[in-house]
Amino acid sequence: MDKLKLLEERIREDGLVLSGDVLKVNQFLNHQIDPDLMYALGQEFVRLYKEESITKILTVESSGIAPAIMTGLIMHVPVVFAKKQKSATLDGGLYTAKVYSYTKKVENTISVDEKFLNANDNVLIIDDFLANGQAVNGLLDICELAKAQVIGVGIAIEKSFQTGAELIKKRGVRLESLARISSFEGEKVHFAGDAEND
Amino acid sequence: MDKLKLLEERIREDGLVLSGDVLKVNQFLNHQIDPDLMYALGQEFVRLYKEESITKILTVESSGIAPAIMTGLIMHVPVVFAKKQKSATLDGGLYTAKVYSYTKKVENTISVDEKFLNANDNVLIIDDFLANGQAVNGLLDICELAKAQVIGVGIAIEKSFQTGAELIKKRGVRLESLARISSFEGEKVHFAGDAEND
Numbered sequence A, B: 001m002d003k004l005k006l007l008e009e010r011i012r013e014d015g016l017v018l019s020g021d022v023l024k025v026n027q028f029l030n031h032q033i034d035p036d037l038m039y040a041l042g043q044e045f046v047r048l049y050k051e052e053s054i055t056k057i058l059t060v061e062s063s064g065i066a067p068a069i070m071t072g073l074i075m076h077v078p079v080v081f082a083k084k085q086k087s088a089t090l091d092g093g094l095y096t097a098k099v100y101s102y103t104k105k106v107e108n109t110i111s112v113d114e115k116f117l118n119a120n121d122n123v124l125i126i127d128d129f130l131a132n133g134q135a136v137n138g139l140l141d142i143c144e145l146a147k148a149q150v151i152g153v154g155i156a157i158e159k160s161f162q163t164g165a166e167l168i169k170k171r172g173v174r175l176e177s178l179a180r181i182s183s184f185e186g187e188k189v190h191f192a193g194d195a196e197n198d
Helices: A005-014 A035-048 A065-075 A134-145 A164-170 B005-014 B035-048 B065-075 B134-146 B164-170
Strands: A016-018 A022-024 A056-060 A079-082 A094-101 A106-113 A122-130 A149-159 A175-185 A188-191 B016-018 B022-024 B056-060 B079-082 B094-101 B106-113 B122-130 B149-159 B175-185 B188-191
Touching: A005 A035, A005 A149, A005 A175, A005 A188, A035 A065, A035 A149, A035 A175, A035 B065, A056 A065, A056 A134, A065 A079, A065 A122, A065 A149, A065 B035, A065 B065, A079 A106, A079 A134, A094 A134, A106 A134, A122 A134, A122 A164, A134 A149, A134 A164, A149 A164, A164 A175, B005 B035, B005 B149, B005 B175, B005 B188, B035 B065, B035 B149, B035 B175, B056 B065, B056 B134, B065 B079, B065 B122, B065 B149, B079 B106, B079 B134, B094 B134, B106 B134, B122 B134, B122 B164, B134 B149, B134 B164, B149 B164, B164 B175
Parallel strands: A056 A079, A056 A122, A122 A149, A149 A175, B056 B079, B056 B122, B122 B149, B149 B175
Antiparallel strands: A016 A022, A094 A106, A175 A188, B016 B022, B094 B106, B175 B188
């Protein structure tokens, strides 16, 4: 019973299920953001990883930033967000990884400045969504390049019927997802552990 | 003396002045983020606008999100970030504005879903940087389209020698910038109000 019921309730209330198993949570996470909910997610990630000495939070722009920064605020550790586009003022050494977005049907190169991740870092990766796991996989690749130790992954919303969760576990990385969606049924969202799914 | 000395000190310590009057603050704001500093910025924006009834924070992805969400957290109001790219799951009515980035030399269209901004909103616009003011100008255009009332603008770092501050004031909008850079001298940053500039 350590799941964040608050988030599940919010998904039921304000999430929109679109065709192709797309869940739109623009109302509180991806476009409009509820800062108090994000803080609650941060508290939950901190609770789940409280035994670990985390030195850095890693996420990817843009929607990962809100839950990541709340986690960083409570832990008092820096948050690094991987960039999707090469910045005119990003120069020097970069760790890069390729990330394919199934939703947007484009391949992005994400990058992190070498200055902000190294072999002394114990990293907690935070992201808003886990579906096919491509973004998290890219962040794990970047941590490998930096020789940083990955303590685990924290996800707000996992679509457990897609391949991302398995991909992360196969890489031997601890995964904690606060809301785990087992299926969509029309406009209804079923969560892993719901009585009706048991 | 209501300026945030903490931010000025951090700019002096960790900011990098590049050619073309570019200030790189990747170490604590634009790529790696210091959550505690962002929270302090949020507290300062809340203090500056405490007389106002703000219903929504508006910013633009990605670097505006961190200071905006801390402000929203303290005020307990939602944060909306304008998107730079059309999302596959953004559909329906959008408010859009054109924004030219002098740093990246590209024109972006930024957009906000009509659902998240309307005539009942009292908006505080927050962004990390103010230079030529194009991003804030676009956000002001979007508020006009939404018929939302703009209470003011809160900026972390203003380059006061560029045209943005004047542009906002000409539109009749209150502007509060926490660090105001009056000039660069080699690698040194001068702030408005520094003894050496008086």
